[in-house]
Amino acid sequence: MQTKKDLKSMTMEELGETVKALGEPGYRAKQLYEWIHKKLADRPEEMTNLPKGFWDKLKEDYRIISLEAVEILTSKIDGTKKFLFRLPDGNIIESVWMKYRHGNSVCISSQVGCRMGCAFCASTIDGMERNLLPGEMLDQVYQIQKLTGERVSHVVVMGSGEPLDNYENLLRFLSILTDEQGLCISQRNLTVSTCGLVPKIRELAKERLSLTLALSLHAPNDEKRKSIMPIAKTYSLDEILSACDEYFEKTGRRITYEYSLIQGVNDSSQDAKELSALLKGRKAHINLIPINPVKERSFSQSKQKNISDFKIELEKHGINVTVRREMGRDIDGACGQLRRRYLSIRKNL
Numbered sequence: 001m002q003t004k005k006d007l008k009s010m011t012m013e014e015l016g017e018t019v020k021a022l023g024e025p026g027y028r029a030k031q032l033y034e035w036i037h038k039k040l041a042d043r044p045e046e047m048t049n050l051p052k053g054f055w056d057k058l059k060e061d062y063r064i065i066s067l068e069a070v071e072i073l074t075s076k077i078d079g080t081k082k083f084l085f086r087l088p089d090g091n092i093i094e095s096v097w098m099k100y101r102h103g104n105s106v107c108i109s110s111q112v113g114c115r116m117g118c119a120f121c122a123s124t125i126d127g128m129e130r131n132l133l134p135g136e137m138l139d140q141v142y143q144i145q146k147l148t149g150e151r152v153s154h155v156v157v158m159g160s161g162e163p164l165d166n167y168e169n170l171l172r173f174l175s176i177l178t179d180e181q182g183l184c185i186s187q188r189n190l191t192v193s194t195c196g197l198v199p200k201i202r203e204l205a206k207e208r209l210s211l212t213l214a215l216s217l218h219a220p221n222d223e224k225r226k227s228i229m230p231i232a233k234t235y236s237l238d239e240i241l242s243a244c245d246e247y248f249e250k251t252g253r254r255i256t257y258e259y260s261l262i263q264g265v266n267d268s269s270q271d272a273k274e275l276s277a278l279l280k281g282r283k284a285h286i287n288l289i290p291i292n293p294v295k296e297r298s299f300s301q302s303k304q305k306n307i308s309d310f311k312i313e314l315e316k317h318g319i320n321v322t323v324r325r326e327m328g329r330d331i332d333g334a335c336g337q338l339r340r341r342y343l344s345i346r347k348n349l
């Protein structure tokens, strides 16, 4: 087992204490932090102003986590890139890079696998293996910026895993990612997506960060939600929506409600009417996602006509709606699909 602490996961303050404890001058912490989070260096040899003696002391108990890209797929349709990364312990995760007019966005994973059990999602099929460290979340962004050679301006925590189920590491990740001494990505350009862990939504609201909270709704009532999302058995829509209201009150950031449309499950005009009633009067934005069919699951995408009717019904009630453009359709779209394919090919070798 790897017991050395990861330097990439440490805040500037923690690095300061570490450096002090080793009897080194305080400015070494700043140098190290800049190498890791601004110049995106992985190896001590790259960090030319840090003396060898300093590393000799550090390497006893510390390491720098770095992810290795084992596969990169590029969509011929829209240039979207999917990355499969190998973690130091051999686990595989996936991340996505998308090019938009407003900048480049990276979608990162927050856990290896997921334990939330949503019926339509590929990430959760084998359950959760472990939480990702802050350094492992950061390095998805860092490696992608280095491999594409283009600045990342937006980050969405919408890959595999439930970010609020890895709360402490998520907060640390967010704080380092937005730090002026690091990549300095604006809080406004960050989105965290959750299936609705109510106590954690309330905790996050208290942080008063300017990031967008995306809530995976996917059903207009508790009964239907329970049939596709096990978390709905723990928290009712009433509780979730009131936690989201608190998030909006405390941060001033409008919630994005994600709604994946599944044919014959949650895409009827009755569903649209119920959803409108549920969100009426709330500062909300609904993002309709045509479901990405997953091989192991029997759900199919709603028909185009249903999607547009659903959108029109919501708009009739003054709700702000967008339909998510499908990116990288030709390269294993849905969360966790690429990783599953990779792992199953390896298993059969």
Ligand code: SAH
Binding pocket: 116, 118, 120, 121, 122, 157, 158, 159, 160, 161, 162, 163, 193, 194, 195, 196, 214, 215, 216, 217, 258, 260, 289, 290, 291, 292, 293, 294, 334, 335
């Ligand atoms: N655990 C978090 C974030 C990960 S998934 C969450 O639940 O929000 C990001 C979004 O993709 C969620 O809204 C999730 O429900 C949705 N999703 C998962 N699998 C999907 C699929 N096959 N098709 C469409 N959306 C999917």
